[in-house]
Amino acid sequence: MVPDLLIQNARMLSMVSPAEPWTEELYFLKIRAGVISEIGKMGMLTGGEAAGRRIDAAGALLMPGLVNTHTHAAMTLFRGLADDLPLMTWLQEHIFPAEARFVDEEMVYWCSKLAAAEMILSGTTTVADGYFYEDAAARAFCDAGIRAVAAQGVIDFPAPGVPDPLLNVDAAAAYVERWQGKNRLLTPAVFCHSPYTCSPETLVRAKELAAGAKVPYFIHLAETRQEVKLVQEKYGKSPVALLNDLGVLDRQTICVHCVWLSEEDLALLADSGAAVSSCPESNLKLASGTAPLERLRAKGVPVGLGTDGCASNNDLDMFGEMDACAKIHKGVTEDPTVMPARQVLEMATLTGATILGLGNETGSLVPGKLADCILVDLDQPHLTPFYHPDTLVYAACAADVRTAIINGEVVMENRRICTFDLAETMEKVRRLAGQVKKKPSS
């Protein structure tokens, strides 16, 4: 069987096992029909193999594409619109009003497409998104060629595209039905905003929808000290306990943030099988705190990494997120051995894929899995010397990603997006931004 694509002369980080040795040896990887068909050492190639196309990695590092387990892609429009403000001022005077005015189908399409470009250019090949007008986001991801778990937002307020909150779960149900099984790149999902913006009834109905359709269910959870206090006052229990009692925590639930967890919360999460998506840079920037990743790990809760949206990060760069994640937990715990680089690499690849329900399809390089991979150029002064792949976490950056392949398709090569006209997308977003700037927020 002739491969569609043969990548050769690559150094290899497969992320298949924590014991993976690091070697100077060069490998090849064959792709057929979007799937990795073979991996081997260069010595095994005769040189005369047929291939639809060849890419000479020239010693670059081949690794699984990164998995961003939480963002709001369309919020690229609000990148840097309002920084360094108290949380409530930021939300109520800037972000919510801007969303109310400027979020529509066109905005979500173009701004999600811009986000897709930024993610692809920084090595992300799978993204979990949650927003409104998610059909438009799903179209943008498919057009950009990025794998996505795209979740329609559910909130008990009038929302973009869903003016009547009584219809929020129905809208999500219709969205899931429209997209399920339609595109190999896209998994529809449900994103309940939070336990303080959704009623128990909404939380449960949305979960029933997700469970019935067998799709992931995302929820912002225990992000701030204030949220915990608020939920505690209203329901007499913690946000985690509330969700647990409502029966919405299970293996298809991804709890985003989880900064403020009691020992009881940790036990509930672990027993439920739910996963966590941690967004360390967003948690720092919004002054929410630092998630107890070591304690979650000790309990066996799977934790993926996410960037959160551009209004609160302000980028979608998983290399920056890995670096921050590995460092912040050491500083806060005063223990330099916590969150070692390899563990963070796993969060950003295989564990991320696993918590999104895609662990058998992506997240590591192994024959039979979908071909989602990136080439990282190690021939850079800031990556010299390169003793070990841990250097990817502490020194590599987004721009070192040379080539990105998703589902077997080359979506970015030599820092150029191959799947769509990036300049057009940037121009569309700049025009939208021009309107945002013009309109005063009050």
Next chain:
Amino acid sequence: MVPDLLIQNARMLSMVSPAEPWTEELYFLKIRAGVISEIGKMGMLTGGEAAGRRIDAAGALLMPGLVNTHTHAAMTLFRGLADDLPLMTWLQEHIFPAEARFVDEEMVYWCSKLAAAEMILSGTTTVADGYFYEDAAARAFCDAGIRAVAAQGVIDFPAPGVPDPLLNVDAAAAYVERWQGKNRLLTPAVFCHSPYTCSPETLVRAKELAAGAKVPYFIHLAETRQEVKLVQEKYGKSPVALLNDLGVLDRQTICVHCVWLSEEDLALLADSGAAVSSCPESNLKLASGTAPLERLRAKGVPVGLGTDGCASNNDLDMFGEMDACAKIHKGVTEDPTVMPARQVLEMATLTGATILGLGNETGSLVPGKLADCILVDLDQPHLTPFYHPDTLVYAACAADVRTAIINGEVVMENRRICTFDLAETMEKVRRLAGQVKKKPSS
């Protein structure tokens, strides 16, 4: 007077004043004999001006080059050699033995030159370095064309190039004399390692040398909780109080780290006029903690930003350092208004230059100052939209720096180092790294 270089069509961030407005307008900047001779709006140019050379910024952002106030440049050789280890294991089993074996004049030259390339490529135009064989580092910086405050290390142990600790201050004195006034790019200085590795006599003698020669005096100070305990036990006072009593704290002393400070320490620092160089990523990665930058600021202590060496960061990227600095203090204090982006930009430019004694020469773009500036390409998906220069802190990255000019010389253009053969330097460092890998550390 015909300028040697005319940069035109640039957006402008001069860092001259915190009230600087942000505008879409395009500016020009003229350079003559290494000095900024004129800055103005494009409309003021007739188009027919003579110029030795023109650079069309095409809308890129022109800003002062960044000032890295603390590193050990030659330690690029140990980048990623040993990560995620307890501090004492890291130091005593990996870093110290590697330094004892591999640090010589040749290593310092090539590894400092590699560091210079990494810094220039990430927008740094002035660096404060402290290491051994500092003559070789100074030569490397001059050859690379980067402005440097290069400090010879002083420590009460046998050190690379100074086997007899009794001669450590004499060696530094001879070094300072060799370099003072010799090269417009280079300011020699003295780097006393720390109050726990130098005797009071050494600390004082080194300060006398620095004061006599009117050069900066650097010292690692109050970096870890353990250091404070150790010094307290030995001298009955805090490290800051010890230095204050010894009379080594003054306006030409730069205290590096300052993570663990009592209220009394803060007051002593403020009264002394000494400055602080903060290295947030190193402090996190080595699990030292987080410096009380807000409290230092409240007392009026000037604080610059530094990356520290590559063994403990593991890069020299000031854009990454700005991002981390702005975020970590918000997260730790649970206050999203602390360390606003503009303040961090100032730390990384004008304040950095000021604490190094170069505040009248560099750190902002104003006619009469030396021409140290960079062009940042804003035409990137991760910088779109670009509402405000704060986005430089939260979303820009090293690779967005297109062009670097130091002392009026174009040292990097379109991501290519112009001043030396980078490939040769990388090859030299890789060969040295090959030896490091081969030799077991015990």
